[in-house]
Amino acid sequence: MGEIAERRTKKWGRSASSDAVVAVALAALSNKRPPTEKYLRDMLADLMEVCKAAAKSSAGYRHSRWTLPTYIEKIKEAADVPAFWTEAKEQFSGLANAIEVNEQVTREELDTLWWAFNGISTGTEAPFADVTAGLVALDSATELSELVLMPPLPNTPFLLSRILKVGRKPQDLEEQSLKDLLSHWDKAAAERYLADRENASTLILGNPAVFPMSWVCHRLAEGTSFLSDMRKVTGWDPAGKMRPDRLAFQVFQERVAQRLYENTLE
Numbered sequence: 001m002g003e004i005a006e007r008r009t010k011k012w013g014r015s016a017s018s019d020a021v022v023a024v025a026l027a028a029l030s031n032k033r034p035p036t037e038k039y040l041r042d043m044l045a046d047l048m049e050v051c052k053a054a055a056k057s058s059a060g061y062r063h064s065r066w067t068l069p070t071y072i073e074k075i076k077e078a079a080d081v082p083a084f085w086t087e088a089k090e091q092f093s094g095l096a097n098a099i100e101v102n103e104q105v106t107r108e109e110l111d112t113l114w115w116a117f118n119g120i121s122t123g124t125e126a127p128f129a130d131v132t133a134g135l136v137a138l139d140s141a142t143e144l145s146e147l148v149l150m151p152p153l154p155n156t157p158f159l160l161s162r163i164l165k166v167g168r169k170p171q172d173l174e175e176q177s178l179k180d181l182l183s184h185w186d187k188a189a190a191e192r193y194l195a196d197r198e199n200a201s202t203l204i205l206g207n208p209a210v211f212p213m214s215w216v217c218h219r220l221a222e223g224t225s226f227l228s229d230m231r232k233v234t235g236w237d238p239a240g241k242m243r244p245d246r247l248a249f250q251v252f253q254e255r256v257a258q259r260l261y262e263n264t265l266e
Contacts, residue, residue: 002051009057020261022055023257026051027250063149065105066098068095071094071095074091075091127167128163133168138213141255144252145259151260157249176243177241194221211254212236
């Protein structure tokens with residue numbers, strides 16, 4: 001996995017399968033407490049660093065704006081109209097594609113900033129500031145993951161921190177037991193998270209240690225208890241401490257990995 005990530009870092013461009021592998025690794029490791037064993041901890045830390053670098057490289061390529069005049073400059077003079085169009089067709093096609101890519105990047109910026117500064121959930125139409133931090137962690141991460149281009153830029157999740165801070169007391173943002181944070185999740189929120197994610201269900205249920213919060217949502221959507229066997233199934237202890245923003249980051253990372261996985265199926 002580290003070799004795949006390292007190759008992605010050295011090659012400018014995109015690879016759906018490699019991006020998905022890197023995203024799965026980040027979902028599994030980014031927000032989980034590292035193991036106590038030194039060598040395993042160091043190995044996973046090294047893997048995290050190379051995966052972050054690979055994700056940053058792919059995101060940079062996806063969010064780079066293409067230089068439009070280049071396509072016009074490549075069009076050469078021709079002896080007649082048919083010869084001109086034969087020469088120019090490829091360049092005009094590339095220009096149209098470049099315009100679309102640039103528009104997508106601009107649209108993402110507008111959509112995410114408007115959503116963050118507006119501070120109102122698109123799923124519930126309620127202000128995030130009026131909802132508990134635990135539930136905001138789920139809903140905000142769900143909504144942001146649908147607004148961004150894949151892979152997202154490394155600083156994108158910090159919009160979630162801003163959403164959580166607005167109108168909230170500092171103590172509400174401190175570490176709490178994961179059990180308390182998850183107690184605010186309900187079936188409706190879980191179904192919003194799982195909406196249109198049929199292709200990812202097998203991935204989630206087959207890898208609950210990689211997608212622990214997605215697994216919780218599946219349990220809630222089914223009306224099934226999850227606390228009693230969460231630690232055994234996912235490796236995440238519901239009694240463990242976690243800040244609401246870290247929970248939001250985890251939900252976001254899981255959604256990103258699922259979207260990139262679905263891209264490999266298209």
